[in-house]
Amino acid sequence: MARENPNWGYRRIHGELIGLGHRIAASTVLRILRSAGIDAAPLRSGPTWRQFLAAQAHAILAVDFAHVDTVFLRRLYILVVVEHERRRVHIAGITAHPTDAWVSQQARNLLMDLGDRADRFRFLIRDRDSKFTAAFDAVFAAADIRIVRTPIRAPRANAIAERFIGTLRRECLDHILITGPRHLDAVLREFAQHYDAHRPHRSLHQRPPTGATPPPSAATIRPLRRSRLGGLIHEYVQVA
Numbered sequence: 001m002a003r004e005n006p007n008w009g010y011r012r013i014h015g016e017l018i019g020l021g022h023r024i025a026a027s028t029v030l031r032i033l034r035s036a037g038i039d040a041a042p043l044r045s046g047p048t049w050r051q052f053l054a055a056q057a058h059a060i061l062a063v064d065f066a067h068v069d070t071v072f073l074r075r076l077y078i079l080v081v082v083e084h085e086r087r088r089v090h091i092a093g094i095t096a097h098p099t100d101a102w103v104s105q106q107a108r109n110l111l112m113d114l115g116d117r118a119d120r121f122r123f124l125i126r127d128r129d130s131k132f133t134a135a136f137d138a139v140f141a142a143a144d145i146r147i148v149r150t151p152i153r154a155p156r157a158n159a160i161a162e163r164f165i166g167t168l169r170r171e172c173l174d175h176i177l178i179t180g181p182r183h184l185d186a187v188l189r190e191f192a193q194h195y196d197a198h199r200p201h202r203s204l205h206q207r208p209p210t211g212a213t214p215p216p217s218a219a220t221i222r223p224l225r226r227s228r229l230g231g232l233i234h235e236y237v238q239v240a
Helices: 010-019 026-035 049-055 100-120 134-142 155-171 181-197
Strands: 060-069 075-083 089-095 123-126 146-149 220-228 231-239
Touching (some): 010 026, 060 155, 075 100, 075 155, 089 100, 100 134, 134 146, 155 181
Parallel strands (some): 060 123
Antiparallel strands (some): 060 075, 220 231
């Protein structure tokens, strides 16, 4: 029992044995555990943050805001959502004014876009940005998704969303001058499709989030550099 349930102390094991009909004293259980070199009263602490993320990856969404300054010095905000297990990204919305009503509507739109898959998610990780309002949280709470707020000034607690935003900047936005919301929307939709369907991920064994099949062994791969959306993005094409 102790080996199969490492968080059980000798009192818990004693209780389970009594329930199974074994007449034994708690002191005897304690002596047996000590003679076997097993901690009779292990620390009752929960899983670490890393263990929690690994165990619940299939049920976690991560959300964060990014911002872009246009060539006309107008700041636009991007609401980004990432599925932890497959690293699949959703561009939830773009706005210059992330009001309470706007963020709440983007939350509803996201749940509609997820469709039947929304039922698999149980946690949403976000930081403590004031743009995430109580109404935003209420939309997910109504869908039985628990809000997990990260500690103050701890971006690593939401590392997957932060990493995507960094990738978005390095591989796309840093190479393009954005003129306005429509231009930014077109750029982000194109990059999200590239990210989900083509870009390899180490955590997914070098496969893209949507699980695209590898090329046939008879095919050759050559690098192609071409202009996309006003910037240069490396991509690979299959050549028969």
